[in-house]
Amino acid sequence: MLAIITSPGVLVQNGTPSRAIIQALLNISAAGSAVGVTSNLSKPAWFDDAFKGSKVKFIKTDARQNGSVIKEIAKQLNIDPYNVLVLAGKSEDMQMAKNGRAILIAAGWSTDRTIRALGIQVSDAAELEALVSLTHGWTGHWWFEGEKPKYRARALADLSGYGRDVTATQQNFARKLTATVKSGGPQLTALTLLASRSLLIDGVYEVENLLWGVYPSSQVSTGGDDEVLSDFTHRLRTTVSLARFAKRDEPLFIRHTASEKRSLNRGADRTDPTDQITSMHLNPWYKSRLRGRNVIIVDDCTTHGLSFGVAAAFLAAGGASSVTGIALGKFGNTMKYFDIVINSDPFKPIEADQFESAPCVFFAGENDPRAQQSLITLIP
Structure with missing residues (x-):
C-alpha cells in the first residue's frame, strides 16, 4: 500500500484549486492508495466540496517540517515511510518528506526554487498518476x-x-x-x-x-x-x-x-x-x-x-x-x-x-x- 501526502498550496494554481490535480488525487485514492492533504492551518473552504465522497483526508498538524506526520501516517497504515510519497510545492513540504524519510516528489508547477531543483518532478496531473502507478507496482528491492x-x-x-x-x-x-x-x-x-x-x-x-x-x-x-x-x-x-x-x-x-x-x-x-x-x-x-x-x-x-x-x-x-x-x-x-x-x-x-x-x-x-x-x- 502507498500513501500520497501533499499540502493545500500544491493543489492551487493561479489562486484557484486545480481540477486536474484534484482529480488525479481522487483517481489515486480510488485505485487503492491513501491520500492526505496536510497543513498547520485550518482546512481550506474548498476542500470538502473538492473531495466529497472520496477517502481523501485533511490532516491538520503543527510543525509539519519535523516529519512526525509522515511517521504517524505510516504507523497508522502499517507501512514503512518509504511507501509514503510527498508531493511538495514549497520548502516546508520538502522538509516534511526528508525528515519523515518519505519519497520526495516535486510539483513541477511550483515557483519555489528549492523545489524546482529537486530530482523527482511531475509536470502535471497525468504524470503524477503515472508515477504513483509505477511505484505501486514496484514491490521489489535491488535485483x-x-x-x-x-x-x-x-x-x-x-x-x-x-x-x-x-x-x-x-x-x-x-x-x-x-x-x-x-x-x-x-x-x-x-x-x-x-x-x-x-x-x-x-x-x-x-x-x-x-x-x-x-x-x-x-x-x-x-x-x-x-x-x-x-x-x-x-x-x-x-x-x-x-x-x-x-x-x-x-x-x-x-x-x-x-x-x-x-x-x-x-x-x-x-x-x-x-x-x-x-x-x-x-x-x-x-x-x-x-x-x-x-x-x-x-x-x-x-x-x-x-x-x-x-x-x-x-x-x-x-x-x-x-x-x-x-x-x-x-x-x-x-x-x-x-x-x-x-x-x-x-x-x-x-x-x-x-x-x-x-x-x-x-x-x-x-x-x-x-x-x-x-x-x-x-x-x-
Missing part, C-alpha cells in the same frame, strides 16, 4: 546486493536475459540509458524513483557524511561535471539524502587518459585493473573533503564489477570510510570482488607499479527476482 570487506555492491535490475550477446547488449543498454538521462521526462523520473526507493529501504537517510559520485566514462574528462550519469546522481542525492555535500562541476574522478572501452574488446582480460587505474585519479578538489566520508558511486551497468573495485581502491586511499557501488543494470553471474591497494597519491596519476591487486574472487550476493524486468520495461 542484486552483496557485501564484501572493502565495499558493497548493488544493482537495480538483472539484464542477463536482455538479448544473447552480452557485449552488444551492454552497448545497446548504455546508449538507451544515455538517451534517457539526457532527454529526461517520465522515464528518467521513474528510473530515479525506483533507485530512490531501494536506497530508502537500505536506510540511506541514516548514513552520515555521505558523498555521491559517478564512475567516469572511458573518455578523457573535460574538466566539468558532464558525465551522462551526473545529473541522475544529483537527482538521487536531492531525493534521498539530507546531505548537501556535493559540488556541481567537480566530478569525484578525473579521467586524464582515455581508457580502453572494455565491452568492445572481447579478447582482453576484463578483470585486469591496470588500464582503469593508470588512466584516472581522484579530483584534487576533494583532497581535504573526502576523509571520513561514506561514498556512493553510481555506474550505468556492470558485468565483472571492475569499476566498483577500482573506485573503492581510490576512495580508500583518499580516506573514505566506506564505499557503495550502485549499478542500474547487472549482466550475468560473473561479478567479481577486487582487493586493490593503491600505494601512491590517489589525487595524482598512478603508475602501473604503484598499486597491488590480489586475485579477484566471485562476488556472492542475494537476488530479488521481483526487480528483474524493471529497467527493461522502463527503457524499451
Whole structure:
C-alpha cells in the first residue's frame, strides 16, 4: 500500500484549486492508495466540496517540517515511510518528506526554487498518476546486493536475459540509458524513483557524511561535471539524502587518459585493473573533503564489477570510510570482488607499479527476482 501526502498550496494554481490535480488525487485514492492533504492551518473552504465522497483526508498538524506526520501516517497504515510519497510545492513540504524519510516528489508547477531543483518532478496531473502507478507496482528491492570487506555492491535490475550477446547488449543498454538521462521526462523520473526507493529501504537517510559520485566514462574528462550519469546522481542525492555535500562541476574522478572501452574488446582480460587505474585519479578538489566520508558511486551497468573495485581502491586511499557501488543494470553471474591497494597519491596519476591487486574472487550476493524486468520495461 502507498500513501500520497501533499499540502493545500500544491493543489492551487493561479489562486484557484486545480481540477486536474484534484482529480488525479481522487483517481489515486480510488485505485487503492491513501491520500492526505496536510497543513498547520485550518482546512481550506474548498476542500470538502473538492473531495466529497472520496477517502481523501485533511490532516491538520503543527510543525509539519519535523516529519512526525509522515511517521504517524505510516504507523497508522502499517507501512514503512518509504511507501509514503510527498508531493511538495514549497520548502516546508520538502522538509516534511526528508525528515519523515518519505519519497520526495516535486510539483513541477511550483515557483519555489528549492523545489524546482529537486530530482523527482511531475509536470502535471497525468504524470503524477503515472508515477504513483509505477511505484505501486514496484514491490521489489535491488535485483542484486552483496557485501564484501572493502565495499558493497548493488544493482537495480538483472539484464542477463536482455538479448544473447552480452557485449552488444551492454552497448545497446548504455546508449538507451544515455538517451534517457539526457532527454529526461517520465522515464528518467521513474528510473530515479525506483533507485530512490531501494536506497530508502537500505536506510540511506541514516548514513552520515555521505558523498555521491559517478564512475567516469572511458573518455578523457573535460574538466566539468558532464558525465551522462551526473545529473541522475544529483537527482538521487536531492531525493534521498539530507546531505548537501556535493559540488556541481567537480566530478569525484578525473579521467586524464582515455581508457580502453572494455565491452568492445572481447579478447582482453576484463578483470585486469591496470588500464582503469593508470588512466584516472581522484579530483584534487576533494583532497581535504573526502576523509571520513561514506561514498556512493553510481555506474550505468556492470558485468565483472571492475569499476566498483577500482573506485573503492581510490576512495580508500583518499580516506573514505566506506564505499557503495550502485549499478542500474547487472549482466550475468560473473561479478567479481577486487582487493586493490593503491600505494601512491590517489589525487595524482598512478603508475602501473604503484598499486597491488590480489586475485579477484566471485562476488556472492542475494537476488530479488521481483526487480528483474524493471529497467527493461522502463527503457524499451
